[in-house]
Structure formats: structure tokens, C-alpha cells
Amino acid sequence: MASSIPASRTDRPVSPWGEAWRRFRRHRMAVSSLGVLAALVAAVVLGPLAWHMPIDALDFSATMQGPSAAHPFGTDDLGQDLLARMLYGGRISLAVGIAAMGMAVLVGVTVGALAGISRGPLDAALMWLTDLFLSLPQLPLLLLLIYLFREPLKAVFGPEGGVFVMIVLVIGCFGWMQVARLVRAQFFSLREKEFVEAARALGATTTRVVWRHILPNALGPVIVAGTINVAAAIIAESTLSFLGLGFPPDIPTWGRLLFDSKDHLDIAAHWALFPGGAIFLTVMAINFVGDGLRDALDPRRVL
């Protein structure tokens, strides 16, 4: 019955990546989100070069003002320019997101590959560990870790560096499990496939087989999981900053700006709307791109 819809045949030879790009292009939201993300990254990286207002220039004559020519995003309670602060904070948020994703992917691929290559006890142990981490209550533990380890890390890396390292580590700690499972699943499904047997028959060592044959096939799902991880990391960092437990108060990450503005909503709504909107836009764009990637890289799924 599954075969009652005939499969279509195409005669155009296209490389797998070309195929993936072609499928990705069909998702208008994903493509436009890619553009939005590119614009955001460009703004945040290059913006401060064009917009020279310092992030901490106090101006008590212009506090809590709405958007104007001098301050396109308005000002906060100390007269500081919000656009400049948001551009700076954006750099940090994105850096945290990407670094945390990198760590999660690194740990996840390693754990997944190890579990996938071995069978028996090591695999069982690693999977038990993965399940354990998956069932930990994330935010409470995050808060606990920050509470306990904040001071020593600051002592080693300096106030901002310490918090950066800590946030990246803890967020990365909660993001690797999904990647590990995906990689392990790929290993299991590909391990027995004929081309792996063929490679071995030609004398390939395990490492070579893993690097050249299995990991490239696992790349698709890992890319999708990595994308989702960036969004999750940005939300996690913003949440921590919003609770007052993230970066030091003078670092204007978007979450921190929301923390500062939440008690002044009645007179300075713009102060909350701009950073909140920025977080929303970034995360939504990443999610759309992630969806598009999922379709593009795994055509068997009906999404």
C-alpha cells in the first residue's frame, strides 16, 4: 500500500548539496529568514563602526526618551543610547549563542560517535548518561551552577570573561544530548551498510571509515540540531540576564536590557520593546532557517 503512489523519476544529475540548496530555496520563510539573520549579524558586527555613540554615555537631560533622530531606539533611565547598547549586546548574545552551540556540537558528536562505534557497555553507559542529562531540570540547575561557581570563575577570567565562560559551559552542557543521540543513530544505521563493508574490505581503518563515510552522512541532522542549539542558547542567556543572574549589570545584553526596563514599562515601553523584539526576531529567524534546513537535508521526512 505504501507503493500505491508511484515514485517520480528525474533525469537531472545534481550533487547532494545542490539538491539540498534547491529544496531549501523552496521555503520562502526560511530564505527570507536567512536574509534577516545576515542583516542582523552584519548590523551587530559592523554597526558600531557606523554608529559611534558610546554605550555608556550618560545624559541626564534625555532620559527615557522614545525614538528620535539623535537616538533611533530611544534612551534608558540614565540617558544612555539604546541603539548603541543593543548593538554591543547583540555581539555578546550572538557570541554566546555560537560558542555554546560549538561546545554542544563538539561534546555531542564525540559522545555520539563513541557510543556509535562501540557496542555493549560503553554505549549503554553513555546513553544512560545522556538520558540522565536530558532529565535534569535545566534552569534550576543552571541557576545553581551560576550561584556556586560565579565568583571563582570571575577571579580567573575577569568579570565579563568569567561569566562568558560559565554561561557558555553551562548552556553547552544542556545542549549536547540531542546531537549525541542523532550522531549515534546515524552510526547505528550506517555501520551495517554495504559501503562501510566495502571500505573496510579495501583496508580502511575504523578512524578513516568514521571520518570519511559516517560523519559526513550525520552532518545533515547535526547541522539542524546545531541551528536549534544557537536559538536555545540565545534564549537561555537572555533568560539568565533577565533574571539578573547573567552578565554583570553594565554589560547591555538584550536580556539585561529587559531586566532593566521591566519596572518602567508604563513610561518607557520602547526600552523593553526593542531588545525584546530583537531577541524574538533573531530566534524566530533561526528557527525558520532550522526548519528549512531540516527539510532540505532530510528529504524523506514529511514536515
Add this chain to the structure above:
Amino acid sequence: MGAFILRRLALALPSLLGISVVLFAVLALAPGDPFAELATNSNVPPEVRVHLRASLGLDDPVALRYLHWLVAMLRGDWGFSFISRVDVTTLIWQRVPVTLGLIGASQLLALAIAIPVGTLSAVRPYSWFDRIASTLALAGFSLPTFFTGILLILVFSIKLDWLPFVYRSDVEATGWAAVVEHVREAIMPVAVLGLFQGAGWTRYVRSAVLDVVRLDHVTTARSKGLSERVVITRHVLRNALIPVVTLVALQMPTVFGGAIVTEQIFRIPGIGSLLIDAILRNDTPVIMGVTFVFSMLVILFNLVADLLYGLLDPRIAYR
């Protein structure tokens, strides 16, 4: 069935041990020895300090300390709050019902949104309803709870002044007016948490239903002449609910995070806001107690998910 329940309970034990070991390890490895703090802090009355030293086994080797600590935790012996000068147990038990109420109500709202919308989307994939619903779901899922909370406060409390934005559990009115007032207090926090979860689950329900709708037994059901409505409810949803139930329970850790944030925004007196307060005021025993309670709740919900799974899928109970 009884054997199945027992087996599931037995399997929950390693999770309990695992999570508690992680918690203990974090506390033990932390600088400043939080355990010692419990027994040496000046705010703690001397008799309690002595008792804590003994029950936590602070002078014993690590493994024994862990066991002492675990037993103490399970018994509800959570120490004495540095700040509030009461037993941590009292403090927490006062607030747990509020948090559970918030979580319960919001999850129900989330399911009430996700199941119909997700199913309708999956039954008519790529229709205008599906496209709009999927886009809205993704947008809702990208809106962090703290921003939604702020937006709702901005619109409904500040601009329109329809709803109060600070939660008050003590309401002067009685009878119907009290109920209405309670509902008014609760709408925004429940909506914030519920809409966020609902958005995420809509996508998942849609994907689960799509997976089931293509299966052979659905064609068999149609070939019997059953109406489409019956086919969808009895032969699609019933099967698709199995993975959805699992997801709901497994997502509990994330929901707790959302609850913490929501309690902060709306100043709801639950254990989430208690945790934040304790962190800001360095009240270690409260922090330890609340984290432990959250961990236990996770295990409880995982167990519930397992049991529900066994109930819903006859293939499981027979193993």
C-alpha cells in the same frame, strides 16, 4: 498491570540516584563548601546546627556524606533558611501548590490549543490553515516567556488596565467575586506559559499526526466505511497521542524554567520566585531544597509519563 507499575517504579530508582548524585556532586565541588555553611551560618540556631551536622554527616567521608545527605533530603530535612529563619521545608511546602497550580493550568491550556490546531494542520497539510498555524506556532515558540509576559502586561495592564499585573493571593472579596478575581489574577501568567508551550506542542502534534495518518491501518479504517471524523479521532489521534504524552512529560524540565521566569515577572509566590530570591540573597539551604524539589518533580513526571505510555500502548504492558 501491577507488575508493570512495579517495574516502572524500580526503573525510576536509578534516575533518582543519578540526579541526586549530580546535585550532590555540584554542591560538594563548589567552592566555599555550601554544606559546611548550612551548619555554621550564624543565622541558624545552635540546636539546629548540631542536628544538621549529624544528619548531613559533615565529618564523614564523601560517600557516606552523600548517603546522609540523600536520606536527609528524602525525609524532608532540608535545613534552616538563613534569611527567613524558618525551616526550609515550611517555606517550600507553602509555595509548591502555587507553582503546581500554575504549571497544571498552563499545560492544560497548552494541550487545549495544540491538539486541535496540530491535528487540523496535519489533516490538511499545506492548506492556508496549516501555513498560518505553523507560522504562528513557530513565532510563538520563538517568543521568550519573559518577553510575552512583558508584552501582555504592557497591553492588558498598562494600556487597557483590564488585568492586574502583580499577583495577589489574598483577595478581599468572597464568593463569586473571589473566584472571578482569582481568575483575573491568573489569566496572564497562565496565558504566558500556556501559549509558549502550546506553540511548541502544536508543531509536535502536527508531526506526530502526520506520521500516523500515512499508516496502513488508517486506510483499513477508511475501507470499513468509517466517517473521516471517526477515523481521525479513533484511529489517528489515539495512536498519535502516545508520543505526544511522552513529550509532555519529558518536557517538564523546560516547563519549570518557564514557570520560574513567569513567577518572577508577575511576582507569584511559588518555588520559582523563591529560588531566585534565595540566590540573590545567598540563602544556600533554600537553594538546595528547591533544586532538590525540582529534581524530584522531574522524576515524578517521568514516572507518570511511563505509566501513561503503558496504559495507552497495549504493546508495552505485555513485555
Add this chain to the structure above:
Amino acid sequence: MTHLLEIRGLKTHFKTDDGWVHAVDGVDLHVDAGETLCVVGESGSGKSVTAMSVLKLLPMPPGRIVAGQVLWEGRDLVPLSQAEMRKLRGREIGMVFQEPMTALNPVYTVGEQIGESLRLHEGLSRAAALDRAAELLALVHISQATRRVHDYPHQFSGGMRQRVMLALALACKPRLLIADEPTTALDVTIQAQILDLLGELKERLGMAVLLITHAMGVVAEVAQRVVVMYAGQVIEEGSVEQLFERPWHPYTQGLIRSIPRIDADASRGTRLASIHGTVPSLLAPPPGCRFAPRCAYARDACTRATPALRDVAAGHRVACILEEAPP
């Protein structure tokens, strides 16, 4: 004479990314009351799609019946709405599918699933439906029927699940049973049992059977009349004796010759006969006879126009311009 089921000029196409696939492209066949018609052809010949088109069980966004009529006792089913089709499904026409392992819903007992049609079409109460379900299970030779009616599908083996499917399809005593490759997924010994059971049920209930298969052995075993399909079209039709004694179309000959023979002399190195070449693409079918590229007897005229089914004997029709059956 009005046939029980008559299909005239049926064309069912599917919209795909690469264009319209002409899965069924002009099919004529008929089944009379009480007879067994086998539709035989290889994968992709359109036989399953034809069967599913009768009850309109195909997913209709990508699929569409673009032309033709499906006459059930003279009444055209093609323009009917889904609501009207539902009155026929399970009650007048029953259907059994290929994969017994996945055709039943794993979360309900077999009694509940069989009872569903009874409660729908005959208005039985739950208890009465369960009793009838047990009777039906006994009818299909499942032992301890009254106990097993409370069991779940995963507690049955593949062959037994197919029996349950038969019980389910026949619960309301339909007049036609459409069986889409009912034995393909089963062991050979179980296959024989199921085919025997099918024959027995057909006698007892006095129904007609439309059996889809790709195995000529099954055809030889159960068919009274046979229709051979290739690339979405009917290319030969006749009684089972006519087909096996005097196959006319080269494709039919090829099919029969490719059955491995138990008396073949392997020591002399006789090779298995096969039809060389592959099935044409159904996206843009070639003009003329679709078998022509693979046919040993093809002539110029074959590629110019699609041959229509013509009578070569009483009840024997062939879509081929050959004047004589090839040897």
C-alpha cells in the same frame, strides 16, 4: 447483462514534482457476481491503483481520477462524494490489503476492530458486535475464537493477522471482496492456506473476488478470469484456461514463461527466462504500444498507435496487432 463491477476507460493520474504520473491510463475490466477475477502484472503496472480507485481510497490531492467510469451494479461511483462512498465501503465492497503486519491498529483489540464495521453498518450493540466478531474469527479458522477476540494484533502471527483482516473485511457480508496482493507478504505455506480460506469463504458467502497479484502461480490457483496489466493499461483478458493454454500477448507469454519450472533440467544449464528491458516511465508514456520497446515481435505499426483490446476468441481479448498467438 449488468456486471457486478465494471470499470470503463479508467484513468487515474498523480501529480508529482516532476509532472503527472499516468498510473492507470485507460483500464477496462468487469467482475460478475460470484466469480474470481485476477488482475496480474508487475510492480508499477497500475493494478493496486486500479483497485484503490474503485473505493476511492487513494489520497486525492496528489491523485485524481481524470477519466472513466466505475460502475457498481450499473451505478457510476466516480462522481460520488466521500459520504456516499462510505455507504459502500465495508458493506457492499470489502477490501483486504497486502501488509498484515501494519494493516491493523495496534491499540485496539481485534474484536473491537472487527466489531467497528458491524456497529457502523448493522447498528449492533457493543456486546452483540463482539459475539459476531468471535463467530467471524471462527469462520476464518482462528482457534479459541471467543478468547482471542480480546487479543491485540501484536499477539497474532502474520498469517493469522491476514485471517483477521479477512474476517474484518467480510464482517458485513459484502458482495465483492477486493484483495490487493493478500499473500505477497506471507510464507509460501501460509499463502496456500489463505488462498484456500479465500475460496472457502467465497463459496459460503457467495461473493465475487477481485484479486490483485503479481504471481502467476496464484492466478493459476484461484482465478476464473484473468486481466493482465502493463504500464497502466490492460493488455490481455480472458479465462484462466485461455490465458495459460494460449497466451496471445507477448508480455503474457513472457510472464508465463518466466515462472520457474520444477521440472526444468538444471544439469543442462537451462537459464531462467526473463523479459529483457524495463517498464517505461509513466510520466510521459511513449506513443503506441507501451510494450513495443521490449517486444520481440514489434513492428513499425506498433509504435504509431496504441492497439485497442480486440476479441480473438469468445471472452478472450488482447491489445496487440499480432494476427496469431506467437508460439
